[in-house]
Every structure is written in C-alpha cells, then in structure tokens.
Amino acid sequence: MSKVxxxxxxxxxxxxxxxxxxxxxxARVQSFLDLFGNWDPxxxxxxxxxxxxxxVAWMIKSRLASPLAATSFDLPGTSKIDRSLxxxxxxxxxxxxxxxxxxxPALADLxxxxxxVLPFVVAMFVGMAAHRFIPVSST
Amino acid sequence: MxxxxxxxxxxxGFMGGVLIxxxxxxxxxxxxxxxxxxxxxxxxxxxxxSGAPRNIAIAFVIGLPLGAFLVARLxxxxxxxxxxxxxxxxxxxxxxxxxTRLGSGCTSGHGVCGLSRLSPRSMVAxxxxxxxxxxxxxxxxxxxxx
Numbered sequence: 001m002s003k004v005x006x007x008x009x010x011x012x013x014x015x016x017x018x019x020x021x022x023x024x025x026x027a028r029v030q031s032f033l034d035l036f037g038n039w040d041p042x043x044x045x046x047x048x049x050x051x052x053x054x055x056v057a058w059m060i061k062s063r064l065a066s067p068l069a070a071t072s073f074d075l076p077g078t079s080k081i082d083r084s085l086x087x088x089x090x091x092x093x094x095x096x097x098x099x100x101x102x103x104x105p106a107l108a109d110l111x112x113x114x115x116x117v118l119p120f121v122v123a124m125f126v127g128m129a130a131h132r133f134i135p136v137s138s139t
Numbered sequence: 140m141x142x143x144x145x146x147x148x149x150x151x152g153f154m155g156g157v158l159i160x161x162x163x164x165x166x167x168x169x170x171x172x173x174x175x176x177x178x179x180x181x182x183x184x185x186x187x188x189s190g191a192p193r194n195i196a197i198a199f200v201i202g203l204p205l206g207a208f209l210v211a212r213l214x215x216x217x218x219x220x221x222x223x224x225x226x227x228x229x230x231x232x233x234x235x236x237x238x239t240r241l242g243s244g245c246t247s248g249h250g251v252c253g254l255s256r257l258s259p260r261s262m263v264a265x266x267x268x269x270x271x272x273x274x275x276x277x278x279x280x281x282x283x284x285x
Contacts, residue, residue, distance in 0.1 A: 011202020049156020088242020
C-alpha cells in the first residue's frame with residue numbers, strides 16, 4: 001500500500017474518531033475545560049480510548065526494526081524540556097480554552113461546519129506562520 | 140449516560156477515542172511517524188520546512204474532514220456548536236497556531252502519541268496545556284464571558 005494511502009487512512013480514522021466521540025464540537029470540549037460550569041467528562045474517555053491502542057502500538061514498535069511501509073522511524077525526542085515547550089503549551093492551552101478547538105477538530109469541522117470554523121482555521125495558520133517570523137529564544 | 144453529567148458521551152467518547160488511537164497507530168507502525176495534527180498541518184501548508192514528506196502530510200490533513208464527513212453520513216448529523224462571535228475564534232486560532240508551533244505539538248502529538256509513549260517532554264506539555272485550558276475557561280467563567 002502506498003505511503004500516501006496509509007496517511008489518508010490514518011487521517012480518515014482520526015477525523016472519524018473526532019466526529020464520533022463528540023470532540024468535533026467546540027462547546028463539548030470547552031465544557032470539559034469548564035470545571036466550574038456544567039462539566040462534561042467526555043474528553044477524558046476519548047483520551048483513555050486513544051491512549052490504549054497507542055500504548056500497544058508503542059510496544060509493537062519496540063519490536064520492529066523499521067515501520068511496515070517506510071525505511072525508518074522518524075520520531076521526535078522525548079527528553080528536551082525547555083522554555084519554548086512550556087510557553088508554547090501554555091499559549092496553546094489558552095487558545096484551546098477560548099475557542100474550544102484544537103487543530104484536529106478544527107480541520108475535521110471543515111466538513112461539518114465549514115463557515116463556522118473557517119475563521120479559526122485561517123487564524124490558526126496565521127498563528128503558525130507568525131511563529132516562523134517571530135524569533136523566540138528557547139533558553 | 141452518566142447521571143451526574145447528562146450530556147456526557149462516555150461510550151461514544153471511548154469508541155471514538157479508540158479510532159483516534161488506531162489512526163495514530165497506523166501512522167506510527169505504517170510510516171514511522173507521529174500523527175500530530177499541528178505538525179502535519181504546518182507541513183501540509185508549507186509553513187514548516189521539516190517534518191513529514193509533504194504528500195504524507197497533505198493526505199493526512201485531507202483525511203480529517205473526510206473522516207468526519209463519513210461519520211456524519213453513516214451515523215447522522217454530528218452536533219457542533221461554535222462561539223457566536225468572531226473574536227474567540229480568531230484569538231483562539233492565533234494562540235493555537237502560534238502555541239502549537241512553539242511547543243512542538245498539540246493534543247494529538249503530545250497528548251495521544253506522547254502520553255502513550257510515556258515521553259517526559261509530552262507529559263510536561265500536556266500537563267501545561269491542560270492546566271492552561273482549565274485556567275483560561277475558569278477565568279472566562281468568572282469574568283462573565285461564558
């Protein structure tokens with residue numbers, strides 16, 4: 001199977017999971033973050049459901065010399081904890097809370113509510129592009 | 140249905156979560172990569188210079204709305220409700236875009252893939268964006284914005 005087809009299947013499963021789990025709904029995600037309002041625990045079940053097959057996948061990965069359809073694993077390091085990581089995560093969390101959207105649901109929602117999500121998606125890509133041009137020291 | 144949380148969808152949430160985990164497992168075991176949506180999106184658009192090959196990133200990103208579309212076709216309308224004003228969408232989008240590039244990941248890369256890998260880096264990132272999300276929504280609630 002071609003690499004592009006595998007990537008498309010991965011994206012399809014991901015988008016399907018987001019829609020089926022209720023995570024495509026910004027109001028539901030925001031309700032999970034709203035500890036002092038009508039708290040909705042659904043997101044915790046989604047994370048639990050997602051982490052289980054991935055934990056198995058990491059175990060399988062440790063027994064593989066290479067991935068099934070590529071020559072080598074290309075994975076980020078796990079140990080570097082610096083200021084960029086921390087500030088980036090905090091800023092991301094703020095945006096996630098304000099809109100109830102993170103990148104996956106935002107892109108999946110292009111199929112479900114394109115007009116409603118478009119301003120977020122455009123702003124997200126502007127924010128990503130801005131990062132290229134704003135030098136941030138990571139020390 | 141959890142009686143204390145009438146709107147919760149624990150079963151659908153868990154099953155949808157399993158699909159997301161299988162998606163990430165497909166990317167890891169098939170192509171040897173992290174299914175991180177922010178990184179793939181930045182790569183697909185050419186905003187990021189390094190990362191997955193461009194065609195891989197584009198295929199993955201196109202799959203996201205296609206998968207959501209299929210669920211809507213097979214299981215009926217998917218409920219989504221958005222902030223009514225543009226300001227939270229634009230401010231949120233800018234912060235999510237900038238923050239995920241600076242912090243090298245989002246809920247999928249650091250959350251799903253990193254936590255299941257027991258990556259200290261991703262555990263720190265996930266703890267911080269969760270705490271930040273909780274604090275931001277609490278501030279909005281006590282500030283009368285919700």
